[in-house]
Amino acid sequence: MGDKTAEVEKLRSEIERLKKQIEEKNRYKTIVENAGEAIVILQGGYMKYLNPKAASLVGIPREKLLNSTFEQFIHPEDKQMVLNNYINRLQGKPAPESYTFRIRDINLQTKWLQIRPVKITYEGKPAILNFFIDITKQKELEKILEKTNSILRWTIESLSDGIVVVDLNFNIILYNQNFLNIWGVKDEDLEDTTRFLYIASKKVVYEKMFLKRIDELRKDIYASGKGRLTLLNGRIYEWYSIPFKVQNRVSGRIWHLKDITEKIQAEAALREREKNYRELVENVNSIVLRWKPDGTITFINRFGEKFFGYKRKELIGKNVCDTIVPQCDSEGNNLHQMIEDITRNPNRYVNNENENMTKDGKRVWILWKNRPVYDSDNNLIEIFSIGHDITEKKILEKKLEKLATTDGLTGIYNRVKFEEILEEKLRDFSLNGSKFCLFLFDIDNFKKINDSYGHHRGDHVLKEVVNVVRRSLRNDSLFARWGGEEFIILFPNTDLKSCFHVVDGIRKMISRHVFDVVGRITISGGITEVLEGDDSVSIVRRADNLLYKAKGSGKNIVMAG
Known part of the structure; x- marks a missing residue:
């Protein structure tokens, strides 16, 4: 009786153990089935088990994948590598614990996987338990990051300036070739920041100030x-440093x-030139003017001060357009626009005549000889102008021009000038x-006036x-x-009918x-309209x-035709 009781207890204990084992197996199965990783058991190259996550990688129902080959989904370029690792692991040979490769799903879309294979015994036979993680998005981000880094490196290498990037610990993480060239160092010299700073400090003029400034910026992130930084080799550099942020x-x-x-x-050379010629230009009997491309006057000599009636302090720092250059000249030409054009095309104005204005508003004519001054980068930095007063010459020219184009007695145009205008109108x-009319008339019996009253009265x-x-x-x-x-009148932009009323009124x-x-x-007189x-x-x-015809019809008549 006692033996039976012990046997029953033993049987009950075994049943409890099996029950717990079944529960544990079901719990394990639940975990595997719902795992975030794709899990596949390969045996003889065939998929003996795979969880839903694994089936979703290729887009095929799990039941259709069971007992099919995994090889069919491996990217052709990675197939040999994956198979070699699989065989080596089964045979106990060296194989990577984890690696990446590509597969193609049912739509032939490429995906990147990271695999962790483990050799196990499944249903009494050797097999490989594989854990897969889909890293496709990670690979895409890596590709974008690689492209971005490539562009960044190309950009800083393209700069003519020296660039270096350090982290918060002042470890150098990025630099360009120009930075190496500035300091005369090699790549290995930048592996240790302390070593590099020691090398650099021995190449600057003010070593202590250099190290102090770097230390200040190291402490205040x-x-x-x-x-400004001056090296012992004589090169001078302008530097600036700013913090950069990642994720704010x-x-x-x-x-x-x-x-x-x-x-x-x-x-420095410009200052030296200024020193050399300042004494010279102060004593010449011509206007000497220096001004910037924006029109600002930077220098005028004593003769220029006196000529324009200003004190030097009233001109230096002021714009030529606000002082000695009026808006327009006497003929309506825009002189402020001319000043802008001089700065854009200085070589067109090497010799230039234009009106200027003194402090009291008097208009004067100046012959300017302009010379552009450029810096080493061929940028225009100023205009050097020497001026000669030609006001009297211009007044004489205008008198001569008037004599050449006007009738000396009446003050109206002469025949030469009128013929020139007529050609333009034609x-x-x-x-x-553009139509016009021409009216030609003369004074009836004018000879009789001269004969009776004399030429003086005829002129009157x-x-x-x-x-x-x-x-x-x-x-x-x-x-x-x-x-x-005889006199002649040209009436622009009018027809014969309208013009006839005007001349008959005259x-x-x-x-x-x-x-x-x-x-x-x-x-x-006779009036006519221009014809083709x-x-x-x-x-x-x-x-x-x-x-x-009008003369023959009794005079005091205007004939049109």
């Missing part, structure tokens, strides 16, 4: 800094070194159809006729003395006017024929 946290510092040696040398008509009549006619003309009408007692006005001593006089094919000869001839 948020600070920015800039300054300061992660290190960027240093930038720009070689400004040539700039400093150019500035060209306008040919190009854009000619001038008075001009004054009477002028009162009836528009501003755009062109009036000239054609010769003797005729009537003269006939009603009482001339001193002479009394009343009359005129006769006209030249200066044909249109004047037509007006002249009409004039003589």
Whole structure:
């Protein structure tokens, strides 16, 4: 009886053990089935088990994948490597504990997997338990990061300045070749920042100040800094340093070194030139002016001060357009625009004549000889101008021009000038159809006036006729003395009918006017409109024929045609 009781207890204990084992197995199965990793058991190259996560990698239902080969999903370029690792692990040979490879899913889309294979016994036979993690997105990000890093490195290598990037511990993490060239060091010299700083400190003029400034920026990770650095080899650099952030946290510092040696040398040379010629230019009898491309006056000599009526302090730092250069000259040309053009195209204004203005508003003409000054980078830094007063010459030129283009007696255009204008109007008509009319007239019986009252009185009549006619003309009408007692008027932008009323009104006005001593006089004339094919000869001839027709019809008449 006691033996049976013991046997029953033993059987009950075995049942409990098996029950727990089944529960443990089910619990393990639940974990595997719901694992975040893809799990596959390979035996003889066939998939004997795979969880849902593994099936989702290739996009095929699990039941269709069981007992199929895993090899069919491996990317062709990785297949041999994966198979070799699988065989080596089964045979107990050396094989990587973890590695990456590619598969292709049912849609032939490539995915990257990380695998951790473990040799096990499954259903009494050797097998490989594989844990897979999909790292496709990680690989894509790595590819983007690699491209970004490549662009970043190419960018800093393309810069003419020296660049170095350090982390918060001042370990050097990135630099370009120009940085190495500046300090005359090699790549291995930058592996230890302390070693590099020792090398660099021995190459600067002010060693203690150099190390102190670096230490200040090392301690204050948020600070920015800039300054000038002089090396023992004579090169001078402008530097600045700023912190950089990763995910909105300061992660290190960027240093930038720009070689400004040539700039400093150019500035020094310019100062030396200024010293050498200042004494010379102060004593010449010409205006000597220096001004920046923005128009700011930087120097004017004593002669220039006196000529323009300013004190030097009233001009230095001021703009030429606010002082000695008016907005427009007497003929309406925009002088401020000319100043801008000089700075853009200085070689076009090596010799230039233009109006200027003194402090009291007097207009003067200056012949300027302008020389552009450039820095070592061929940037325009100033205009050097020497001016000579040509005001009297310009006044004389204007007098000569007036004599050449106006009638000395009446003050209106002479025949030469009128013929020049007529040719221009004919060209306008040919190009854009701008019509005009021509009125040719003379004073009736003028010879009798000269014979009866003398040429002096005849001249007076000619001038008075001009004054009477002028009162009836528009501003755009062109009036000239054609010769003797003949006059000619060009009426732009008008037709024959409208113009006839104007000139007939002129005729009537003269006939009603009482001339001193002479009394009343009359005129006769011919008016015509420009026609296709006209030249200066044909249109004047037509007006002249009409004039003589008017004379033959009893005078004091205007004939149109």
